[in-house]
Amino acid sequence: MKFNNRRLAAVAAFTLVAGLGLTACGGSDSDGGSSAEDGGSSSSGGGDISVTFLPKNLGNPYFDTSDAGGQKAVEEFGGSYEEVGPDAASPDAQVPFINTAAQQGVSALVVSANDPKAICDALDEARDAGTKVVTFDSDTNPECRDLYINQATAEGIAKAQVDLIAEQIGDAGEIAILSAAANATNQNAWIDLMKTELSSNHPNIKLVDTVYGDDDDQTSFDKTAALLQAHPDLKGIISPTTVGIAAAARYLSTSSAKGTVALTGLGTPNQMREYVKDGTVTAFALWNPGDLGYLAAYAAKALVDGDITGAAGDTFTAGDLGEFTVGDDASVLLGDPFVFNADNIDDFDF
Numbered sequence: 001m002k003f004n005n006r007r008l009a010a011v012a013a014f015t016l017v018a019g020l021g022l023t024a025c026g027g028s029d030s031d032g033g034s035s036a037e038d039g040g041s042s043s044s045g046g047g048d049i050s051v052t053f054l055p056k057n058l059g060n061p062y063f064d065t066s067d068a069g070g071q072k073a074v075e076e077f078g079g080s081y082e083e084v085g086p087d088a089a090s091p092d093a094q095v096p097f098i099n100t101a102a103q104q105g106v107s108a109l110v111v112s113a114n115d116p117k118a119i120c121d122a123l124d125e126a127r128d129a130g131t132k133v134v135t136f137d138s139d140t141n142p143e144c145r146d147l148y149i150n151q152a153t154a155e156g157i158a159k160a161q162v163d164l165i166a167e168q169i170g171d172a173g174e175i176a177i178l179s180a181a182a183n184a185t186n187q188n189a190w191i192d193l194m195k196t197e198l199s200s201n202h203p204n205i206k207l208v209d210t211v212y213g214d215d216d217d218q219t220s221f222d223k224t225a226a227l228l229q230a231h232p233d234l235k236g237i238i239s240p241t242t243v244g245i246a247a248a249a250r251y252l253s254t255s256s257a258k259g260t261v262a263l264t265g266l267g268t269p270n271q272m273r274e275y276v277k278d279g280t281v282t283a284f285a286l287w288n289p290g291d292l293g294y295l296a297a298y299a300a301k302a303l304v305d306g307d308i309t310g311a312a313g314d315t316f317t318a319g320d321l322g323e324f325t326v327g328d329d330a331s332v333l334l335g336d337p338f339v340f341n342a343d344n345i346d347d348f349d350f
């Protein structure tokens, strides 16, 4: 994976969300992950620090990109990298992978959680065995990990998506949410805040349904079809998951609802490009998943080295991304969400 560390100050002018610092990322050429169950692994380098990335599930381009960012960081600091994970994003599917990593005595685990509680016992055991635990993307309960790497504030992510749908449907009418797994910490936090934002500032938008595609392409596709059938007056869908929005766009692009039912949410430019170009989607948001994984790997190293403990005010340097400060609840913030549209989508490759 190659990084282009050009800061996209010029592109910021196109965004609906102010103040971003998104880094363009060239290529999503990771090996797509591996499974502890099938004995596969994706390792590199040597060194004293071993870092295992554990995404919600394998086969999701979002995590391919985030974990490739992690691999780049681990290679920079001379550690050894591995990615493992389950096929399905279900609450406790990650437990065997956590147990294996603990038995292997890895220095750090970097995890995106499918459930805030279901993996906590396994993480506690790993930490007792000396493994540092960093959550990224989707957190556990704070007591289950050493540090959480947050892609953007939950409030900012929620508002960006509500602003987009409001703009696309004239701030009035029925909308639905197509989410990821029902227990996903990140999506559930964003959905709660989207509801607050809708009721505070968009009285004429009515959220009529929330459905769950489990971050599975086919399930998300089917749930989109069912939503349209159940709500004939639907004017828009927000899908706060890269898997969901891509599946929904694929469904809409060949349906009679194309162009009449708006779709926005969180997507990767490479998955959404054709749907922006064919008019199915106008604009959607995200951050740079590669930067998120890169930051998480450097945070793991800082914990392992004892440079930080997760206390508020701790600082560490994350390679090319520069210095970061630990905030409340032992969390570190990457930056702001970014809005992609027809004017800028070709500037991105991830």
Ligand code: RAM
Pocket (backbone or CB within 6 Å): 056, 060, 062, 063, 112, 137, 138, 180, 184, 186, 215, 240, 241, 242, 243, 266, 267
């Ligand atoms: C999916 C996953 C991930 C989320 C993105 C936006 O890839 O659910 O956790 O952050 O969407």
